[in-house]
Amino acid sequence: MNLQQGITHKGLNLLLKLEPNIPKDLRATGRRMTRTRQAVLALLQRTRQPVSANEIFDQLQEEKVAIDLVTVYRTMHVLKELGMVLQLDLHQEGLSRYELKEGREHHHHIRCQICGLIVDLLLCPLKKVTKLIEQQTQFIVDDHTLEFTGLCPQCQ
Amino acid sequence: MNLQQGITHKGLNLLLKLEPNIPKDLRATGRRMTRTRQAVLALLQRTRQPVSANEIFDQLQEEKVAIDLVTVYRTMHVLKELGMVLQLDLHQEGLSRYELKEGREHHHHIRCQICGLIVDLLLCPLKKVTKLIEQQTQFIVDDHTLEFTGLCPQCQ
DNA sequence: TCCTTGTTGCAAGTTCATTGCAAATACCAT
DNA sequence: ATGGTATTTGCAATGAACTTGCAACAAGGA
Numbered sequence: 001m002n003l004q005q006g007i008t009h010k011g012l013n014l015l016l017k018l019e020p021n022i023p024k025d026l027r028a029t030g031r032r033m034t035r036t037r038q039a040v041l042a043l044l045q046r047t048r049q050p051v052s053a054n055e056i057f058d059q060l061q062e063e064k065v066a067i068d069l070v071t072v073y074r075t076m077h078v079l080k081e082l083g084m085v086l087q088l089d090l091h092q093e094g095l096s097r098y099e100l101k102e103g104r105e106h107h108h109h110i111r112c113q114i115c116g117l118i119v120d121l122l123l124c125p126l127k128k129v130t131k132l133i134e135q136q137t138q139f140i141v142d143d144h145t146l147e148f149t150g151l152c153p154q155c156q
Numbered sequence: 157m158n159l160q161q162g163i164t165h166k167g168l169n170l171l172l173k174l175e176p177n178i179p180k181d182l183r184a185t186g187r188r189m190t191r192t193r194q195a196v197l198a199l200l201q202r203t204r205q206p207v208s209a210n211e212i213f214d215q216l217q218e219e220k221v222a223i224d225l226v227t228v229y230r231t232m233h234v235l236k237e238l239g240m241v242l243q244l245d246l247h248q249e250g251l252s253r254y255e256l257k258e259g260r261e262h263h264h265h266i267r268c269q270i271c272g273l274i275v276d277l278l279l280c281p282l283k284k285v286t287k288l289i290e291q292q293t294q295f296i297v298d299d300h301t302l303e304f305t306g307l308c309p310q311c312q
Numbered sequence: 313t314c315c316t317t318g319t320t321g322c323a324a325g326t327t328c329a330t331t332g333c334a335a336a337t338a339c340c341a342t
Numbered sequence: 343a344t345g346g347t348a349t350t351t352g353c354a355a356t357g358a359a360c361t362t363g364c365a366a367c368a369a370g371g372a
Contacts, residue, residue, distance in 0.1 A: 032338045032349060053329080068352050073329060091245055091301045094360090095328060110295050119293055126302075129281045133304060137275055139266055141306040145247045146282075148289060150297040188318060188369050209359080224321050229360060250329090251359060 025082050039065045040075045041100075049118045050088050050097035050109070090118070091147055108145075112152035121148070181238050195221045196231045197256075205274045206244050206253035206265070246274070247303055264301075268308035277304070 022041060023033040039060055044051070051059075053076060057069045076098050079085035088097045090111055097118075108121045130141045178197060179189040195216055200207070207215075209232060213225045232254050235241035244253045246267055253274075264277045286297045 027339090030349080034338065034350065036351075054327095066352095070330080070353080071351060074350080077330095087248070089245065089247055092243070110289060110293055110297070112295065113298065119295070121289060122292070123285070123288065125281055125285045129279070130304070132279065133266060133277060134306075136278070137266055138309040139268065139275070139304070139306040140312055141266070141304050142269065143306070144302065144304045146300065146302045148286070148295070148297050148300045150290075150295040150299070153294040156296055183370095186318075190319065190369070192320075222321095225359095226322080226361080227320060230319080 022084070025084065026078075029082065031078065036065075036067045036071050037075055037078075039063075039067060040072065041079075044085070044098070044100045045102075050090075050099040052095050052097050054095070056098075089145075091149065108147060110148040110150060112155055113149050114151060114155035117152045117154070119152070178240070181240065182234075185238065187234065192221075192223045192227050193231055193234075195219075195223060196228065197235075200241070200254065200256045201258075206246075206255040208251050208253050210251070212254075245301075247305065264303060266304040266306060268311055269305050270307060270311035273308045273310070275308070 026033050026037070040056060043056055043059055047059075053069065053072045056072050056076075057067065060067050060072075076085060076087070076096075079098075080087055084101055085098050086101055088099065088109065089095075090097060090109065106124055108124060109118050110121055111118045124146070126144055126146065130144070133139070134141050182189050182193070196212060199212055199215055203215075209225065209228045212228050212232075213223065216223050216228075232241060232243070232252075235254075236243055240257055241254050242257055244255065244265065245251075246253060246265065262280055264280060265274050266277055267274045280302070282300055282302065286300070289295065290297050
């Protein structure tokens with residue numbers, strides 16, 4: 001019996017239910033919905049924290065999904081281009097993390113210095129500040145990144 | 157004539173005048189003030205923008221200061237440990253930048269997406285927000301990073 | 313000036329990420 | 343359902359930033 005094939009077919013149906021619009025987004029740019037992209041998207045959907053390429057790779061390995069780390073990177077590249085995924089570069093982590101946009105609001109993160117737990121922050125206090133900065137610097141502000149670090153309740 | 161030696165001796169005197177407290181900081185932790193550390197510190201002092209290890213290396217090469225890139229990294233490590241230098245990891249640059257603390261106030265940066273110009277921001281709007289976040293998340297907030305990106309006046 | 317110990321340069325190694333290319337595969341047309 | 347073709351994948355190699363091991367060097371106190 002071919003385990004991989006089983007996952008392919010079941011995974012496909014499952015995903016099309018969860019995110020029926022995603023294949024369209026891909027096809028609209030001449031791309032294809034593949035077994036590996038299904039697997040990555042499904043993982044992102046059920047993952048709460050922003051994940052790194054290596055974490056995606058490891059997790060899929062555990063789930064017996066055959067995928068190469070290179071493919072993970074390429075998939076993230078595509079999903080970023082399509083605007084389906086946000087890339088985060090948290091302070092001094094030395095790697096990139098990714099999270100599904102999927103209609104979520106603009107938000108920031110706080111990360112525990114001990115255990116690495118990353119929690120979403122609901123507020124963004126920077127709307128007014130942005131105008132001030134544009135006046136001060138004469139820049140046209142396009143984006144901002146904000147991140148807090150500290151100790152999570154468990155690690156205090 | 158030995159250009160390097162000339163720079164060494166003159167550089168030494170110049171630096172001791174500019175920053176008489178630095179050799180003490182080093183010696184207090186059993187470290188030594190060396191020709192290369194002099195050169196790196198002098199460069200940081202006269203540089204306005206946060207600089208990367210490679211930029212430090214290249215600049216010193218141009219100035220005919222003999223130094224290895226490895227030594228630049230090790231020097232930045234020491235200066236960080238002594239609290240004399242801040243390490244910045246700006247969004248999606250994929251490298252670290254450094255700036256002298258030297259009594260400067262807490263501040264953030266804005267970076268031009270086109271030319272890479274980095275400008276200091278004088279305000280930090282996050283003091284009040286931090287308390288709110290501590291209430292919301294039950295974290296103890298230790299630090300934050302904030303960075304804006306956009307288009308500088310030249311590149312608009 | 314000597315001696316100890318911290319520092320440097322060189323080479324090699326790590327880690328995260330990208331690229332080239334042949335083989336595999338999605339999926340549209342038939 | 344099948345075949346054709348353009349996209350995607352895996353493997354191996356490469357790149358970029360940074361770190362580590364070690365012998366030679368040099369700072370600075372005795």
